[in-house]
Amino acid sequence: MEYEIKPKEKFSLGLRELWQYKELFYFFTWRDVKVKYKQTALGFAWVILQPFFMMVIFSLFFGKALNIPSENIPYPLFVFSGLILWNVFSVGVTVAGNGMISNANIIKKIYFPRLIIPISSVLVSLFDFLIAFMIFIGMLIYYQVSFSILKFLVYVPLGLIITSISTFGMGTLLAALNIKYRDFRYVIPFLIQALLFVTPVIYPVSILTNQWIRYIVALNPMYSAITLFRLGIVDSPVQLNLVLISLLSSVLCFIIGLYYFRKTENYFADLA
Amino acid sequence: MKPVLEIQNISKKFRIHHENQPYLSLRDSLASVFKRGTSSTEDFFALSDVSFNVNSGESIGIIGKNGAGKSTLLKILSKITPPTSGKIISRGRIASLLEVGTGFHAELSGRENIFLNGSILGMKRSEIQRNFDAIIDFAGVEKFLDTPLKHYSSGMQLRLAFAVAAFLENEILIIDEVLAVGDAEFQKKCMGKMEDVSRNEGRTVLFVSHNMKAVQQLCKRIVWIHNGKVHSDGLSRDISDNYLKTTSVNTSYNEIKALIDNLPSDPDFKLENICITQNKVEGSQLYNGESFQIEIHYRVLKQCLGLRVYFDLCDNDENILIRSFNDENLEEIPVVMPGNYVSTATIPSNLLAAVSYELRIHAGIYNVKMCTPELGIRIPIDINSSNKINIAYSGDTIRSKISPFINWKNLFITT
Numbered sequence: 001m002e003y004e005i006k007p008k009e010k011f012s013l014g015l016r017e018l019w020q021y022k023e024l025f026y027f028f029t030w031r032d033v034k035v036k037y038k039q040t041a042l043g044f045a046w047v048i049l050q051p052f053f054m055m056v057i058f059s060l061f062f063g064k065a066l067n068i069p070s071e072n073i074p075y076p077l078f079v080f081s082g083l084i085l086w087n088v089f090s091v092g093v094t095v096a097g098n099g100m101i102s103n104a105n106i107i108k109k110i111y112f113p114r115l116i117i118p119i120s121s122v123l124v125s126l127f128d129f130l131i132a133f134m135i136f137i138g139m140l141i142y143y144q145v146s147f148s149i150l151k152f153l154v155y156v157p158l159g160l161i162i163t164s165i166s167t168f169g170m171g172t173l174l175a176a177l178n179i180k181y182r183d184f185r186y187v188i189p190f191l192i193q194a195l196l197f198v199t200p201v202i203y204p205v206s207i208l209t210n211q212w213i214r215y216i217v218a219l220n221p222m223y224s225a226i227t228l229f230r231l232g233i234v235d236s237p238v239q240l241n242l243v244l245i246s247l248l249s250s251v252l253c254f255i256i257g258l259y260y261f262r263k264t265e266n267y268f269a270d271l272a
Numbered sequence: 273m274k275p276v277l278e279i280q281n282i283s284k285k286f287r288i289h290h291e292n293q294p295y296l297s298l299r300d301s302l303a304s305v306f307k308r309g310t311s312s313t314e315d316f317f318a319l320s321d322v323s324f325n326v327n328s329g330e331s332i333g334i335i336g337k338n339g340a341g342k343s344t345l346l347k348i349l350s351k352i353t354p355p356t357s358g359k360i361i362s363r364g365r366i367a368s369l370l371e372v373g374t375g376f377h378a379e380l381s382g383r384e385n386i387f388l389n390g391s392i393l394g395m396k397r398s399e400i401q402r403n404f405d406a407i408i409d410f411a412g413v414e415k416f417l418d419t420p421l422k423h424y425s426s427g428m429q430l431r432l433a434f435a436v437a438a439f440l441e442n443e444i445l446i447i448d449e450v451l452a453v454g455d456a457e458f459q460k461k462c463m464g465k466m467e468d469v470s471r472n473e474g475r476t477v478l479f480v481s482h483n484m485k486a487v488q489q490l491c492k493r494i495v496w497i498h499n500g501k502v503h504s505d506g507l508s509r510d511i512s513d514n515y516l517k518t519t520s521v522n523t524s525y526n527e528i529k530a531l532i533d534n535l536p537s538d539p540d541f542k543l544e545n546i547c548i549t550q551n552k553v554e555g556s557q558l559y560n561g562e563s564f565q566i567e568i569h570y571r572v573l574k575q576c577l578g579l580r581v582y583f584d585l586c587d588n589d590e591n592i593l594i595r596s597f598n599d600e601n602l603e604e605i606p607v608v609m610p611g612n613y614v615s616t617a618t619i620p621s622n623l624l625a626a627v628s629y630e631l632r633i634h635a636g637i638y639n640v641k642m643c644t645p646e647l648g649i650r651i652p653i654d655i656n657s658s659n660k661i662n663i664a665y666s667g668d669t670i671r672s673k674i675s676p677f678i679n680w681k682n683l684f685i686t687t
Contacts, residue, residue, distance in 0.1 A: 006359035035379050110392055110394075266353070266354045
C-alpha cells in the first residue's frame with residue numbers, strides 16, 4: 001500500500017475513503033444517540049414525548065383556537081406529519097452545523113474524513129425519526145385514516161429522502177462556515193426558527209392566497225419534503241411547479257453544502 | 273527495499289493575523305472587502321523544506337524546542353493538516369497518537385470508550401474485539417468496565433487510553449509525548465510496550481519527546497528540528513549530546529519563572545524566584561565534583577509561626593532521597609516576620625551520582641497548610657560527572673542513586 005500526502009490539488013468527493021471508515025459512522029452515531037439520553041431520567045421516552053407535546057400544543061392553539069384548515073385529515077395528524085420531518089431537519093442542521101466545533105478536540109488530533117461528523121448527525125436525527133414514526137403509525141390507526149398503501153410506500157420514503165438531503169446540505173454548509181466564522185453559531189438557531197414559519201408544518205400552503213408568497217415558501221427545501229410526505233396519507237391538490245422549485249432548492253443545498261465542505265475541510269484543524 | 277516514509281521538501285505556511293484574533297469573524301471579512309490592502313497579515317513558515325527518509329522497522333526520535341515545528345510535522349504526517357508544498361510518500365498505514373484518549377466520552381462506560389476510541393484511531397471492530405482482553409489487562413481496569421468514564425481516576429483514564437493505542441496494528445506509529453503523564457510505574461510499562469513494538473514487532477515508530485532519556489532508550493536515530501528546518505539527523509547518542517549542550521539552561525529557567533508567576537496566590541506567602549547556581553552560573557546542568565546552591569526567593573506577607581521552605585531531591589522513580597528544611601538547625605519553631613527572604617541551601621560536592629534528579633521546592637506553614645502545589649515546584653536537574661570516584665573502572669555503571677565520596681582506608685595486614 002502506497003499513498004502520498006501532499007497539498008490538495010483537485011476536488012474529489014472522497015467516497016472511497018469514506019467507505020473505508022464506515023465503522024466510524026456507526027460509532028459516532030451510536031455515541032451521540034447514547035450520550036443524548038444517557039443522563040436523562042426519562043431516557044429514550046424523550047424521543048416520543050418531545051414531538052408528541054409539540055403536536056398537542058400546536059393542535060390546541062392552531063387547530064382548535066385558530067381553526068387552521070388541515071387538508072381533509074385531522075389537524076393533529078396534519079401537524080404531526082409535518083413535525084416529525086421538521087424535527088429531523090432542525091435537529092440535524094443544528095447538530096451538524098455545530099459539529100466541527102463540538103468535535104474540535106478530535107479534529108485537531110486525529111485524521112478521518114470530516115464528512116463523517118455531519119453525516120452521523122443526520123443519522124442521529126433519522127434515528128429519532130424512526131421512533132417518532134411509530135407514534136405516527138399509531139395515530140393513523142387511531143384516526144382510522146384510509147390511504148393507499150402503494151402511495152404511502154412511495155411518498156413517505158421520498159419525503160424522508162428529500163429531508164435527509166436538505167438536512168445534510170444545510171448542515172455541512174453551516175458546519176464549514178461555522179468553523180471559519182463563528183458568527184454562525186448565532187445564525188443557526190435564528191435560521192431554524194425563521195424557516196419554521198415558511199414551512200408548511202402548522203398550516204397548509206393552500207391558506208396562502210398570495211401566489212408570490214407561495215413561491216417564497218417553495219424556495220424552502222423542506223416544503224417539497226413535507227408536501228410529498230403528506231401525499232402518502234392524504235389526497236390533496238399539489239402545485240407541481242412549487243414542489244419542483246423546492247426540490248431544486250434541496251438538491252442545490254446538497255451540492256453547495258457538500259462542495260464547500262470538501263473544499264475547505266483540509267483547513268478545519270488549523271481553524272478549530 | 274524502499275523506505276517506508278519519504279518526506280520530501282515539506283513546508284507549511286501559516287498566516288498570522290496581527291490583530292490577535294483567535295478566529296475570523298464574518299464582520300471583518302465583510303469589512304475587508306471594502307478596505308483592501310490594509311490587512312495586517314504575515315506569513316510564517318512553521319516548517320520549511322524538511323526532508324528525510326524513514327526505513328521500515330526504524331524508530332526515530334524527533335526532538336526540538338517548543339515551537340520548532342515538531343507538532344506541525346506530526347500533524348502533516350497524520351493528515352490532520354495538509355502541507356503547503358512538498359509531499360510525503362508513505363508505504364504503510366500511519367496511526368498517530370498526538371494525544372492519548374482522543375474522543376473519550378465521560379458519559380460512556382470503559383467498554384464503550386475502548387470501542388469508540390479504537391475506531392477513532394482507525395482500528396477495525398474485529399481488531400478491537402481481538403485485542404479487547406489484552407487491552408483491559410494492560411490497563412488494569414477489569415472491575416470498572418461498565419462504569420462511566422467520569423468516575424474513573426485520571427490515572428485510570430490514562431492507562432485505558434494508552435492501552436487502546438498500544439494495540440494499534442498499523443505499520444507506522446507516530447507518538448507525541450504521551451509518556452509525559454502517568455506515574456513512574458506506568459511510564460515504565462509504556463516504555464516497555466513501545467520498545468516491544470519497535471524492536472520485536474518490527475514496526476516503524478516516530479517518537480516526539482522532550483525527555484531525552486526516553487528518546488535515547490527507544491530510538492537509534494534522531495532528527496533534530498530547529499526553527500522549522502532539519503538541524504541534524506543521525507545517531508541518537510551524537511545528536512542528543514549536541515542537543516543537550518545547545519539547549520541552553522535559560523529555557524528551563526524561563527519556564528520556572530513562568531511557572532512561579534502563575535501559581536495561585538496565597539494570603540501568607542509569595543514565591544518570587546528559584547535559582548540554582550554552580551560557580552555563579554545559573555542552570556540545571558550541574559557537575560558533581562563541586563557544590564551548588566539552591567536559592568529560594570520569597571516574600572512573607574503576614575507574620576507566621578513555623579513558615580518554612582524546603583526541598584526534596586528525588587530520583588527518577590519519584591523516591592525522595594533528601595528532604596531538607598531551611599530552619600532545620602533551630603531548636604524552636606520560629607515566628608517569621610513579614611518581608612523578603614532568600615534561603616540558600618548548599619549541596620556539597622561529591623554527593624550526587626551522575627544521573628538526572630528532580631528537585632521539588634516546597635513552602636508550608638507547619639501544621640497549617642502548604643503554600644505550594646502538592647508536588648512542589650518541580651525542577652529537573654542533570655548531574656554530570658566531574659569527580660574522581662571509580663575513575664579506574666570507567667565502564668562500570670553507577671548503581672547507587674547518590675554517590676558520596678566515602679573515606680576508605682585500606683590497610684595491608686599480612687601476606
